[in-house]
Amino acid sequence: MAGIVSYGAYIPPTRLGFSVMGGGAPKDGGPERSVAWNDEDAVTMAVTAAVNCLRGFDRAAVDGVLFASTTYAFKEKQGAALIAKALDLRRDVRTADVSGSVRAGTDALRAAFDSVAAGSAQRVLVIASDARLGAPGSGLERNFGDGAAAFLIGDADAIAEDEGAFAFAEEIVDVWRAEGDAFVHTWEERFVVQEGYTPGIAEAVNGLVAKLGASIGDFNRVALYGPDARSHGTAARSLGIDRGRLVDPLFGKLGNAGVAFAPLLLVSALEAAKPGDRILLANYGDGGEASALSVAAPIEKLEARRGVAWHLAKRWAVPKYETYLKARDLQSAEYDAGTNQGLSATIHFREREDEIAFKAQQCGSCGALQFPAQRICESCYAKDDFTQVRLSDQVGSVVTFTLDFFFPTPDPPTIVTITDIGGARVHLQLVNIPADQVRPGMPVEFEFRRIHQVGGRPNYYWKGVPFAQ
Amino acid sequence: MQKDAIRDKVAVTGVGCCQFGENWDKSPSDMIVDAAYEAYADAGIDEPQKQIDAVFTGSIYSNKGPHECSDALKLFGKPVTMVSNYCATGTDAFRCGVMSIAAGLYDTVLVVGYDKPKDRGVSGPSVMMDRVRDLPQTPAGWFALCAATYFDKYGAGREDLARIAVKNHHNGTLAPNSFLKREITVEDALNGRMISWPFGLYDCAAQTDGAAAAVITRADLASKDAILVKGVTVIAGPNPQKDPGNDFLSWKPTGWAATDIYAQAGIDDPANQIDVAQVHDCFTLTELLTYEDLGFIEKGSAKEHIADGKFELTGDLPVNTDGGLKAFGHPTGATGVRMIYENVQQLRGTAGERQVSDPGIALSHNIGGHPTACGIAILGKQ
Numbered sequence: 001m002a003g004i005v006s007y008g009a010y011i012p013p014t015r016l017g018f019s020v021m022g023g024g025a026p027k028d029g030g031p032e033r034s035v036a037w038n039d040e041d042a043v044t045m046a047v048t049a050a051v052n053c054l055r056g057f058d059r060a061a062v063d064g065v066l067f068a069s070t071t072y073a074f075k076e077k078q079g080a081a082l083i084a085k086a087l088d089l090r091r092d093v094r095t096a097d098v099s100g101s102v103r104a105g106t107d108a109l110r111a112a113f114d115s116v117a118a119g120s121a122q123r124v125l126v127i128a129s130d131a132r133l134g135a136p137g138s139g140l141e142r143n144f145g146d147g148a149a150a151f152l153i154g155d156a157d158a159i160a161e162d163e164g165a166f167a168f169a170e171e172i173v174d175v176w177r178a179e180g181d182a183f184v185h186t187w188e189e190r191f192v193v194q195e196g197y198t199p200g201i202a203e204a205v206n207g208l209v210a211k212l213g214a215s216i217g218d219f220n221r222v223a224l225y226g227p228d229a230r231s232h233g234t235a236a237r238s239l240g241i242d243r244g245r246l247v248d249p250l251f252g253k254l255g256n257a258g259v260a261f262a263p264l265l266l267v268s269a270l271e272a273a274k275p276g277d278r279i280l281l282a283n284y285g286d287g288g289e290a291s292a293l294s295v296a297a298p299i300e301k302l303e304a305r306r307g308v309a310w311h312l313a314k315r316w317a318v319p320k321y322e323t324y325l326k327a328r329d330l331q332s333a334e335y336d337a338g339t340n341q342g343l344s345a346t347i348h349f350r351e352r353e354d355e356i357a358f359k360a361q362q363c364g365s366c367g368a369l370q371f372p373a374q375r376i377c378e379s380c381y382a383k384d385d386f387t388q389v390r391l392s393d394q395v396g397s398v399v400t401f402t403l404d405f406f407f408p409t410p411d412p413p414t415i416v417t418i419t420d421i422g423g424a425r426v427h428l429q430l431v432n433i434p435a436d437q438v439r440p441g442m443p444v445e446f447e448f449r450r451i452h453q454v455g456g457r458p459n460y461y462w463k464g465v466p467f468a469q
Numbered sequence: 470m471q472k473d474a475i476r477d478k479v480a481v482t483g484v485g486c487c488q489f490g491e492n493w494d495k496s497p498s499d500m501i502v503d504a505a506y507e508a509y510a511d512a513g514i515d516e517p518q519k520q521i522d523a524v525f526t527g528s529i530y531s532n533k534g535p536h537e538c539s540d541a542l543k544l545f546g547k548p549v550t551m552v553s554n555y556c557a558t559g560t561d562a563f564r565c566g567v568m569s570i571a572a573g574l575y576d577t578v579l580v581v582g583y584d585k586p587k588d589r590g591v592s593g594p595s596v597m598m599d600r601v602r603d604l605p606q607t608p609a610g611w612f613a614l615c616a617a618t619y620f621d622k623y624g625a626g627r628e629d630l631a632r633i634a635v636k637n638h639h640n641g642t643l644a645p646n647s648f649l650k651r652e653i654t655v656e657d658a659l660n661g662r663m664i665s666w667p668f669g670l671y672d673c674a675a676q677t678d679g680a681a682a683a684v685i686t687r688a689d690l691a692s693k694d695a696i697l698v699k700g701v702t703v704i705a706g707p708n709p710q711k712d713p714g715n716d717f718l719s720w721k722p723t724g725w726a727a728t729d730i731y732a733q734a735g736i737d738d739p740a741n742q743i744d745v746a747q748v749h750d751c752f753t754l755t756e757l758l759t760y761e762d763l764g765f766i767e768k769g770s771a772k773e774h775i776a777d778g779k780f781e782l783t784g785d786l787p788v789n790t791d792g793g794l795k796a797f798g799h800p801t802g803a804t805g806v807r808m809i810y811e812n813v814q815q816l817r818g819t820a821g822e823r824q825v826s827d828p829g830i831a832l833s834h835n836i837g838g839h840p841t842a843c844g845i846a847i848l849g850k851q
Contacts, residue, residue, distance in 0.1 A: 343600075
């Protein structure tokens, strides 16, 4: 039977307090939302969530990747293929992007369950990731949050088995972002809630419960998408969901993470689940979708995941609203990328194993590791005798560093290190640490990040982050 | 291999250097003509089209090859070459000229180093965007990578670097063609805008436009008091950012180039045999490491010697007597030749207010790239 074999999440540690959005200082314990920083986007968050999901699992066993997002940077050029390369998955992996509404995350999950159930794939990685923008100062900006959730769907050893689903489609202009729009738009709020979300989420939940011949009370955990705290609360009450069984929607901590929102609530439900629990997951967007899952015994053997709780505990408060605006390029920057051609596409293509898959090469003659790929061994001078070794899941150590105040970034300095990874030396930016705490010798792990955008295209590479046990 | 093959075979008979600075109103040709005609006059050359046999030029910003130089000077119908070797470019152009004379191919050669970075519309080096994995990619960031490690091991700090900046600013006030002519204090240096830790603004060389030239000739054709080339070398090292095992306490190419140049010049006790040196102070820490990597002092002892004033104009071993890259300015391709210009003045005793006491042997040193390129030249009296 198809089910969830593993899960992982990513929530940026950067948090924008409502007080900061109001022009004030960060307030301890006050409501806040997560914010993808200037080196993060739907792709980088997806990669980290997937890395967290695949921890302890054989990446070579992944048959497919479905990447769901409404904020992927390209109209044409697949995100799932880039993510598969960053994850160093098999070359014959099947990949597809799913988009179009915030329902895309659960749509992708459903497609993965179906393909595994049909036997066309054994293991499919589903990643939902979003970093939507509300116009500065708007209610949407305050309600939104950024993050990603990843699930490995398989046909054996499931921690949560698929019990079935119900879905319907609807044509309604309630929430949208058209070609060329930077910000998400909505129609008048009462219309959106009264004609869109409230009846839609109810139709999805009631449709599933009826289809399974169950009642809402049969589910221990109910994870409901909601556009904002108030609408979510109203919907939960009208559906008769017991407060104790409702998965915390995390408004004021995470925020509505778009495509990743319902999947992140599912992660949150799984973190607290025990065998025999039944989970109901309901989503809304141009129609609705609900799934039922029953938690199975293997969940007790799954090693601790970096999920929602792990990420929410790691936080850095944005000090000023202007810093956030700069990070998300919402006010004019000093550097105009308009005339820049960007990175050479041919160089990017040639170096995809170095920069995207983050692989070093190991000399077959002397065993030394070096990065990036070169023809001659820097240690023993043997020629063309290398095997590739993935660095992204290793732990490195800072050899030396500098703090660069020159590189354009919303909050200088940029921490630049030479990091030793198994003997290979790698020029790497370091993030998620105050500059005055960087020391030679400190252990670091690696996250896929957006280094900069030139020529209208984002450019990705890896960064160091302090090693966390 | 005969290490001393060029020793005393080539004489520097004329040197020239244009005013370094943000030469908004001067073209590369203008600067090349200023430098070359000063060198001609110094060497007693009045018909360069007849008396110069070949031209070696160095530049890293020009994309015109040596032809900008041959066209500026109307040196046609003869061999012209351009070399590019990061910050060792000027020294390498000089080296190619010296080798061609030592080989007997030419009698008299003109060497021109120049660069015009201030036509690019950026202040300081541009942020290079050619490899995403190398970002941020600024020279200050490259050269700063020895700081955390060196400071930890030897207990030096930003104040020691600041003293180097103060010295070079002072020396720059005494050099007529230098860019910056302003004394600074240690406090000024420490309070400068941070560029790439530990380098503040005053730890960084002044990027300028400029050109410098040298006329070199067969030693046996030169006058008895002409300055002789004792040796010249250029060495390549690994990119320290990916070099396995690099200790970030020194830059390898300088040590390797020092071993080679001392063998060429017959020097076995550099600390005592070298009387004056121009070293590559692209950043203050680069100068500090170079004291040690050239064998002027023990590894790790720079802090004490800086405090003692060893490298000041009145010290035992004056370094960067004309203000160095810091104050004289750093038009990359010109810098190595500008150092030859200063060392010739010092050896002749014509350096005016910045003249050091009766030097017999003078060294010039460049290091560039990440850094991977080192060039060293040693000149001496006969």
